[in-house]
Amino acid sequence: MFLQINKLNKNFETQSGTLVVLKDIDMAIEQGEFICAVGASGSGKSTLLRQIAGLDHPTTGEVRIEGNSVTGPGPDRGMVFQHYTLFPWKTVQENTEFGLKLQGVPKKERREQASYYLNVVGLSQFAQALPKALSGGMKQRVAIARALASEPKILLMDEPFGALDIHTKESMHEFMIDLWQRTGITVFMITHDVEEAVFLSNRIYALGARPGTVRKVMTISLPNRTHLVKRQSVFHDYRDELMDLLRQHGQEALATL
Amino acid sequence: MSQSTSPHSIQSLIKPKSIRPTVFWRLAEDIPRPLNTVLMIASIAIPLLLWWLVTTFGNIDPKFLPSPAKVMEAFGRLWSTRELLKDTVASLWRVGVGFLFAALLSIPVGVLMGSFPSIRALLEPVFGLMRYMPAPAFIPLLILYLGIGEEPKITLIFIGVFFFNSLMVMDTVKFVPKELIEATYMLGGNRWEALTQVILPHVLPGILDACRINLAAAWQLVIVSELIAATEGLGRRISVAGRFLRTDEIFVGLIVIGVIGLAFDLLFQYLLRLTCSWASQKR
Numbered sequence: 001m002f003l004q005i006n007k008l009n010k011n012f013e014t015q016s017g018t019l020v021v022l023k024d025i026d027m028a029i030e031q032g033e034f035i036c037a038v039g040a041s042g043s044g045k046s047t048l049l050r051q052i053a054g055l056d057h058p059t060t061g062e063v064r065i066e067g068n069s070v071t072g073p074g075p076d077r078g079m080v081f082q083h084y085t086l087f088p089w090k091t092v093q094e095n096t097e098f099g100l101k102l103q104g105v106p107k108k109e110r111r112e113q114a115s116y117y118l119n120v121v122g123l124s125q126f127a128q129a130l131p132k133a134l135s136g137g138m139k140q141r142v143a144i145a146r147a148l149a150s151e152p153k154i155l156l157m158d159e160p161f162g163a164l165d166i167h168t169k170e171s172m173h174e175f176m177i178d179l180w181q182r183t184g185i186t187v188f189m190i191t192h193d194v195e196e197a198v199f200l201s202n203r204i205y206a207l208g209a210r211p212g213t214v215r216k217v218m219t220i221s222l223p224n225r226t227h228l229v230k231r232q233s234v235f236h237d238y239r240d241e242l243m244d245l246l247r248q249h250g251q252e253a254l255a256t257l
Numbered sequence: 258m259s260q261s262t263s264p265h266s267i268q269s270l271i272k273p274k275s276i277r278p279t280v281f282w283r284l285a286e287d288i289p290r291p292l293n294t295v296l297m298i299a300s301i302a303i304p305l306l307l308w309w310l311v312t313t314f315g316n317i318d319p320k321f322l323p324s325p326a327k328v329m330e331a332f333g334r335l336w337s338t339r340e341l342l343k344d345t346v347a348s349l350w351r352v353g354v355g356f357l358f359a360a361l362l363s364i365p366v367g368v369l370m371g372s373f374p375s376i377r378a379l380l381e382p383v384f385g386l387m388r389y390m391p392a393p394a395f396i397p398l399l400i401l402y403l404g405i406g407e408e409p410k411i412t413l414i415f416i417g418v419f420f421f422n423s424l425m426v427m428d429t430v431k432f433v434p435k436e437l438i439e440a441t442y443m444l445g446g447n448r449w450e451a452l453t454q455v456i457l458p459h460v461l462p463g464i465l466d467a468c469r470i471n472l473a474a475a476w477q478l479v480i481v482s483e484l485i486a487a488t489e490g491l492g493r494r495i496s497v498a499g500r501f502l503r504t505d506e507i508f509v510g511l512i513v514i515g516v517i518g519l520a521f522d523l524l525f526q527y528l529l530r531l532t533c534s535w536a537s538q539k540r
């Protein structure tokens with residue numbers, strides 16, 4: 001088992017008392033899987049990802065990667081944040097190199113590695129540009145290249161395409177599928193876009209809100225991963241099933257308010 | 258819910274409004290460059306013109322308000338005897354040393370206070386207290402401890418700049434997005450690297466801005482310090498001129514102080530543009 005989450009609970013202490021955000025989360029993810037976690041806003045998706053990243057610690061339970069308990073952040077997990085987190089004073093090239101620089105890779109090697117991944121995300125011409133000169137989709141691709149440059153074992157992504165228009169989003173999806181198939185990297189991605197989840201992942205964790213729990217695990221098997229598959233009924237069936245599930249959770253959550 | 262306000266009736270109550278195009282009253286938008294230049298020149302020229310008009314046609318006692326020509330004359334006189342240069346150098350030196358020490362110390366202290374809540378808790382209360390004690394109020398103590406040489410003057414500037422600058426630098430550090438620091442950790446950086454390679458470059462524009470503002474304070478304090486006990490300096494020049502009713506020399510002193518201060522300000526703004534072109538908003 002590559003990534004394992006055991007009985008994870010996360011509470012936050014607030015002025016109005018203890019807020020239970022994640023309750024009894026269990027997950028088991030194999031090497032090379034593309035996992036999406038889907039849930040309504042506020043269901044604790046970002047919080048869950050932060051526990052896996054090691055940026056925050058579970059109240060009880062644990063996260064294990066290749067058998068080792070996660071105790072803190074580290075470059076074996078590549079992270080793409082929900083908001084743009086490029087360093088505004090660094091060029092695209094310097095941003096992409098930064099992780100390798102921090103890990104002591106000599107200049108020449110890190111330059112080559114960064115150039116390679118900038119080419120992978122299709123931004124070679126913008127290597128010398130500052131982030132402020134990029135569009136939202138381009139910024140997010142740089143963030144992906146930056147995460148990939150350290151060759152992490154797993155890519156953690158928090159709604160990376162949430163702010164993109166539908167066409168940019170679609171090309172990012174194709175890019176992700178291509179990347180995943182070529183490198184065999186494990187991906188754990190958070191989204192609230194149901195179609196995105198069905199199209200990209202081989203398994204989906206549907207989360208219920210207040211407190212966040214795993215309501216259902218869906219295994220997706222599509223005949224192919226081109227945009228044409230979105231017109232096929234098998235795609236629609238998965239999408240509708242997931243939609244119904246989330247709608248039901250939403251109504252339950254509203255009823256408990 | 259009341260049914261009385263249908264969409265139709267609310268329409269009749271809405272006052273029609275439109276935003277007309279304008280050049281002069283543009284809000285948070287650039288105005289044309291020539292207009293900008295003209296306005297900036299007018300900003301200096303109009304007061305000068307008024308001054309000249311009042312003194313030429315106003316029948317005012319020159320002991321009270323000397324004419325621009327008389328002030329120029331006094332400037333030439335003080336310049337030719339090299340007194341003005343000596344005064345300026347003396348004041349500049351005090352500001353330079355006092356401000357440099359204060360800045361060199363307050364920048365790291367402020368960055369540490371902003372970065373580490375522990376250090377902030379340790380220093381913020383006492384700094385906050387010191388900030389509200391006006392630096393000139395320390396003059397009697399400084400004379401008592403350090404005499405009347407250069408040390409009390411430089412120390413005064415140090416006190417006046419150090420606490421303010423530390424707290425202002427601290428504030429700029431607080432605005433570094435937490436996610437940038439977390440991204441650094443995820444890329445393999447440790448705390449030291451996050452501090453030196455992410456926080457520091459991110460707050461550099463803020464630090465330069467804080468220094469720019471506090472340099473103005475230092476410049477005021479040097480004048481105050483020279484009013485008490487000094488043999489040379491622009492502040493001293495003004496107080497001596499006042500004693501002998503040489504109003505034209507007071508004006509010379511004031512204008513020199515203003516011009517030097519403005520030059521420093523422009524220098525800092527230039528530095529800011531040079532080093533921080535990445536900060537997308539224009540300053």
Ligand SMILES: Nc1ncnc2c1ncn2[C@@H]1O[C@H](COP(=O)(O)OP(=O)(O)OP(=O)(O)O)[C@@H](O)[C@H]1O
Nearest residue numbers: 012014019021040041042043044045046047048192
């Ligand atoms: N540091 C914190 N302190 C207190 N409460 C928190 C903290 N972080 C998150 N929460 C709460 O936990 C809940 C889940 O937040 P989280 O950001 O994980 O949601 P999300 O599923 O990522 O939502 P979205 O889709 O809007 O990003 C929210 O109710 C939020 O208020």
Ligand SMILES: [Mg+2]
Nearest residue numbers: 045046082158
């Ligand atoms: Mg979130």
